[in-house]
Amino acid sequence: MNAQKNGTPGAGRVLRRTTIAASAALAMLAGMASSPAQSQTIKIGVPVPLSGSSANAGTDILNGAKLAAAKVNAAGGVLGKQIELVPEDDACDAQTAVQAAQKLVDAGVVAVAGGYCSSAALPELTTFHRAGIPYVLDASTNPKLTEMGYDNVFRTIGRDDEQGPFAASFMKNSLHVKRAAVINDNTTYAKGLADNTVEALKKDGVDVVYDDAITPGQMDYSPTLTHVASLKPDVIYYTGYFSEAGLLVKEARQLGLKMTLMGGDGTNDPTLMKTAGPAANDMIITTAPLAQFLSGAHSFVDDYTKAYGQGPGPYSVYEYDAVGVTAKAIADAKSSTPAAITAALHKISKYPGATGTIGFNPKGDRSLAVYITIIVHGDSFAPYQKQDAAGHWMAMK
Known part of the structure; x- marks a missing residue:
């Protein structure tokens, strides 16, 4: 009290302002640390059914994603960072899918590669579009997915x-x-x-x-x-x-x-x-051709069998390519921001996938789909x- 009388009445206010400024700076740094651009890894979401009657297919797809991420990471990752997969169970259910998609958005994924049931992929796509996150589908074949006018949806598989x-x-x-x-x-x-x-x-x-x-x-x-x-x-x-x-x-x-x-x-x-x-x-x-019938997928089949003790299911190789083409887009964009990845995906025309050459038409569909x-x-x-x-x-x- 005497100090305030002796010419330092603003010291308390200065201290409070300093504390507020420091708190704001810490908050900003925390936000930067948790943002996709500043993360120590590059997060790619994998929404698939991991429960319910389609869980076997979902697990197989996730395994394909893991092999693709492991290959990218063994070669040094992308932009000097490792790929981190973030799986979420959508149970092939529309309501569960909305929740799974939002969890991936909240987790800070910069792109998504996955999907099995179109009934789950449709609501997931709406959530990812709202967040501006690209979604590369490996198995969802309903035409509506690429007919909604969204620029952030792509497919490594054909359409119904x-x-x-x-x-x-x-x-x-x-x-x-x-x-x-x-x-x-x-x-x-x-x-x-x-x-x-x-x-x-x-x-x-x-x-x-x-x-x-x-x-x-x-x-x-x-x-x-x-x-x-x-x-x-x-x-x-x-x-x-x-x-x-x-x-x-x-x-x-x-x-x-x-x-x-x-x-x-x-x-x-x-x-x-x-x-x-x-x-x-x-x-x-x-x-679509199964991995064992694709000339470019022999090493994938061998790696899958070695890693999981059984041959791959039908969509693991299309997920492998979905993750691979997403990593290529990140490298091409020289950025891990979702908007830059989306723009780079649209420019891909001759990606050498295990399922064959991959390119996307203006809607995001695979240019050459084979059955x-x-x-x-x-x-x-x-x-x-x-x-x-x-x-x-x-x-x-």
């Missing part, structure tokens, strides 16, 4: 409106079917693929005798199969996921159905054979047929 006509052409021109039944599970992916296939079948002059959905998670689909059988289709094409496909195939054969059984690329998981057993033999699946058919032989998939440059069907070697 490419697979649908491919499947229809195979049924019409290779199997020579006259009557087809198409079953979906009413999810975004399955309904989209079914609609595109049915439309193409009708254009090709094939009589679609059945086009309806089952309810996922049921224990008995024999009433639906019995009804479908009464319509005498030459082929049944199921566009849902492998968990239901295995049971459908098993029950179809138990009921004595003799027609060709087919599935879309949601059925191309080895779990199909574990569920269906011998009944899955000779089932034909339309799909093949595979067939179940015992407990594994074998290559079956593909189209040549003229559109003719030929056996794969």
